[in-house]
Amino acid sequence: MIGRGALGLALLAVALVPFAGRAYYATLMLPFFGYGLALLGLNLLFGYTGLLSFGHALFLALGAYTAAYLTSAFGMVHFEAILVSAAAVAAVVAVPTGLLCVRYVKIYFGMLTLAFGMLFYSFLFKFYALTGGDEGMRVLRPKLLGRGFDFLDKVEFLTGPYYFYALALLVLGTVVMWRIVRSPFGLCLRAIRENPDKAAAVGVSARCYRLAAFVIAGVFGGVGGALLAVPTGLADPLLAYWTHSGNLVFMLLLGGFANFFGPILGAFVFIFLQDQVMSLTQYWRFIFGALLAIVVICFPRGLMGLFDSEGASAAPSDIHRQRGPHGPLRIPSQRGPHGPLRTSPVDTPAKPAHEPLPSRARPAGTRPRPLIEARDVVKLYGDVVALDGVSLAVREGEFVSIIGPNGAGKTTLVNVLSGLGKPSSGRVTFKGVDVAGIGPVRLVRLGLARSFQLVNIFPGLTVAETLAVTVVSRLGRGRRLLASLARDAEVRAQVGDVAALFGFADRLSCLAGTLPQGDKKLLDVAGAFALHPDVILLDEPTSGVSTRDKHAIMEVLVAAAKRIAIKAIIQVEHDMDIVFGYSDRIVALHGGRLLADGTPAEIRADTHVVTTVLGKRPA
Amino acid sequence: MLGGVFHAAVLFLAAAGLQLVFGVQKILNLACGSFYALGAYFGVSLVTWALGAGAPPSLFLGILILSGVLLAAIGPPVERLLRTIYDRDESFQLLLTFALVLMFEDVIRFFWGTAPHQLGSVYLIYGQLKVGALTIPVYNLVVIAAGATIAAAVGWLLTRTRFGRLVRAAAENPRMAEALGIDLPRLYSRVFTLGVALGTVGGALVIPATAAMNEMGIELIVEAFAVVVIGGLGSMRGAFAGALIVGVLKAVAIAIYPELEMLGIYVIVIAVLVLRPAGLFARAAA
Incomplete structure (x- = not known):
């Protein structure tokens, strides 16, 4: 983390440049303000959202030409109006x-x-005729805050009022961007960068957020371009050329995209270095190319990466950071005798005692309407029939386990039920709505969440952030661009609740990617629970965990389901102790067909299932 | 029209190099345009030197192709540089090739200066063909034939030979290929060099018809991109079709409405992306 003092000093130094005597350096600083703004936007796209644009110069050119058009063609010289138009x-x-x-x-x-x-x-x-072709268009001197400063000559204007105006804009832009990256919106962007599919599974639509980031980046670029055009007095087509976009990315990388202030530093260093090298040799491109190659190969985190190796700023993980006294890299290795869930609020009984899920208003004798229902679902992968006419209905209060040998179609069924895969034929309804293939984002809104068979996490987010993404998604906070996530008490409280339920309370600031395998899966499950769904689909929640730990995890799951009032659980499971210990109903699949569907006792008595799926009679 | 096909033939060579490297190494090589430009300059120099040394002018086509092949020697060292970042994010790979673009631009400036280089009179040495009112330089036909031949040869190489099978295996799943005993670094080095050669030969072949200029490299990339997007990334047939579309479209636009020369191409690119996002000849969904 860069100290506030260093930041203040840098700002002061920049503000003092015009008084340092030589106007040359002050004019050299002017493009820095424009590029700094544009790069802040570009970094939202690359550093935070993970999208590398090689055409960002388009927006600088748009801003510059807007300024040119307004001043030359329409005589609009109020710079505020120009900036707003450029942004628009x-x-x-x-x-x-x-x-x-x-x-x-x-x-x-x-x-x-x-x-x-x-x-x-x-x-x-x-x-x-429209744009002046290769000659470009003139940008006239604008009025700042309604004042023309006609008594100043061009250099005096640029290094005087305009300099401070541009500096103020850059500071303003920095503050706005600082808030954006620390908002719930910013967190969702980083989640998408880390794992777009997982983000979708918790209800964060990658496309919408990426589009929003793209537009914000474009607006910053447009304003930066307008700011850039005034000192040169010209908007020319080369501003939009692809090598200019390349240079923007170069600056970004030079400064370090992983750091919030990296782009600004990059713009600064690039401009001054270019000035120096160009005065030394006409082959400055070669030097810069070599420099870029070195940065890419040896210092991918850029200059800022040299200063702070922890990369604190691009990971604004302030949530709960103050709570955990441990550094982010502390891997919890000392497991208690009761498995990984040391701080589990649930007492782990020696023998798991099965209790049915709470079902609201379930009059004895009547069967409630199915929450989720699949009818004659067929799913083909090319010529392979993964599901061959499966029908299944899950009602409120049920805990259903899907069993079957490898290749039976269990995961395909879960994918179809959770909207990831569209069935080739057949219907899937959730709460009476046809949900076949509508995608996870909308299903999450409807109240269905899932976890994955294979580890599916946001490796670069902390545990707290991972859970916060789901909470933000559920509370619909993702649209809050400028709100502080760290100060959002509701999000924080709910993250704390889920973390406590799943035993992550003391590891909130661990990076998810550094957790042990079993905990990664549990975190995925915890995220699904944090969505407070009506129905939860768990695809082998305990695979890859030792048999002893499995029961502990299951206890936590059942307790969490009660606490959150989940109406039904559907899980895929191989461990028959778990299956028979917890399920109300068991569905056996084989070769894409439904082999059996009944209570544990019925399944145990079904010799066909016992021989094909279980292999032998369970003890 | 035929000028368009001529341009398409050259464009195909450069785009094929781009596709090959992308298909196998998954690196989008921005520097492919620089190889093209280098090939052009080197071709001019070599032919001029050879003619000065007394070589018969009619051999110049062979010398141009030779120069392209010779220049492909820069392939292995460049590939060695790229190898350092194979396991990194694609963005870094793109940026490293951008660094190469910057460097090669100045390398050309250093050796050949900023003035355009031309080959002069050899262009028409093979004569001209009169078809009705049209006069077609035979050289253009030769290049079109060469382009088609190389296309066929690359196709044969990739589908019919042992080397091609290895290349396609590595493109499909490099780790699996390596586990099966394929010497991946060597294979990558060869594929990259082949890609470079396609670019340099393309650059060398175009040169009798135009002049070698500093900007030709970075301008070609954009066209090659258009070709690749229209045809579908990683697909050779796509490169072939895309090059034809772009080349002919460009020629038609220049004849009818010059303002639309590049604009028309981008409109097509964007239309393709909207209607058939994976390109016209994509193998699998991107």
């Missing part, structure tokens, strides 16, 4: 481009953004 134009362009681009990630996203940048470039370049 950038947003208007960012929405449709973003809608197309965020359907892709990684390299594809980079290529698409590059294509859009170049589309705009060739438009600027070729449509001479």
Whole structure:
């Protein structure tokens, strides 16, 4: 963490530059403000959301041309109006481009953004009458806060009022971005960066959040571009060229994208280094290329990475940080005699005593309407029939286990039920709504959550943050752009509750990626519970955990389900002790077909199931 | 129109290099345009030197291809540099190739300066063909034929040979391939060099018809990207079709409405992405 003192000193130094005597350095600082703003936006996209744009220069060009148009063509010289227009134009362009681009990630996203940048470039370049072609358009001196400063010459204006105006804007932009990355919204962005599928499983739609980040980044770029165009007095098409976008990414990497202040430092160093190297040799590109290669290969965390190795700022994990006295890398290794759930509020009885789930208003004798129902579900993967006409209904108050040998279609069934996979034919309804293939995000809203068979976590988020993502999702806080997550008492309290239930209370600041295997799975399960769903689907919640720990975990699950008032649990499980110890009903699958569906006693008596699925009669 | 096909042939070579490297190493090589530019400059120099040394002018086509192949020697060292980041995030790989773009740009500037380089008179040495009112330089036809031949050869190499099987196995699942005893570093080095060679030969072949310029590299990348997106990433057939579409479209646009030259291509790119997101010839969903 950079000390506030260092930050204040840096700000003071920047503010004093115009008084240092030489106007040259002050004019050199001017592009820094524009680039700094643009890079803050770009880093929201890359550092926080994990999307690398190779066409961000598009938005700088948009801002610059907006300024040029307003000043030259419409005579609008009030800079405030120009900035607002630049932001608006950038947003208007960012929405449709973003809608197309965020359907892709990684390299594809980079290529698409590059294509859009170049589309705009060739438009600027070729449509001479509209844009001035390769000559660009003039940007006239604007009025700041209604004042023209006509008594100052150009350099005096730029290094005087304009300098401080731009500095103030950069500070304002920094504060706004600081709040954004620390808001519930910012947390969701990082969750998507870490694991978009898992984010969807807890109800955070990657596409919506990515689009929002893209638009915000575009707005910052637009404002930065307008700020950049005034000192040069020109908006030219090269601003949109793809190598300019490349330079932006270069600056970002140079400073360090993992740090909140990295981009600003990167812009600063890049501009001054470029100035120095260009005065030494005309082959500055070679030097910079080599420099970039070195940074990429040896210092991927950039300059800021050299200062703080812990990368505190891009991981604003203030939630609960003050509670845990342990560092984030403390791996809890000392397990108590009762398994990993040392602080479990539940007393682990020697023999798991099964109690039915609480079912509200369940008059004796009547069967309640099914919560979730699959009818004649067929799922094909190419020629492979994974599910062959499976029908299943789960009612309120039930704990249903799905069993079957490998390849029986258990996980496929869970995927179909949880909206991940669309059945090839058949119907899936949840609370009477057709949910076939509607995707996890909407199912979570309807009240169905799931955990995964394989470890599925946000490796770079802490335990507290992981749980906070789900709580934020459930409370609908993700739209709060500027609210402080750390000060959100409700989120914090609920995170604390779930953590206590699942025994994570003393490990809130551990990175999820550093937890032991079994705890990673438990964290995934805890996240599903934190959604307070009506129905929860657990895909082998205890696989990969020793037999002794399994019962402890199951006790926690059942206790948590009661506490949260979960109406039904569906689990896939191989361990027959668990299956018969906890289930109200057991569904046996084999070769994609329903083999049996009945109470544990019925299943135990079914010789067909016993021979195909269980292999031998359980003791 | 035929000019478009000529351009398409060259574009295909560069895009094929891009596709090959992306398909196998999963690296999107921004520097493919730089290889193309290097090939062009090196081709000019080598042909000029050879002609000066008394080589018969009619051999210049062979010399150009030779120069491209010779230049592919920069492949292994560059691949060695990229190898340091194979296990990193794709963003870093993209950035490292961007670093190469910056460096190669100045390498060219250092050796050949900023003035355009031309080959002069050899372009028409193979004569011209008169078809109705059209005059077509035979050289263009030769390049189109060369492009088609190379396309066929690469296709044969990838589908019919042992090397091709190894390459496709590595592209499918590198760790599995390595576990089965494929020498992955060597394979990568070869594939990358082949990709470089496609780019440099493409650059060398285009040069009799135009001039070698500093900007040609970074401009080609954008076109090659368009080709790749239209055709579908990692697909050779896609590169072929995409190059034809882009090349012909460009020629038509220049003839009819020059303002739309590049704009039209991007509109197609975006249309393809909206209608068929994985490209026209994508193998699997991206």
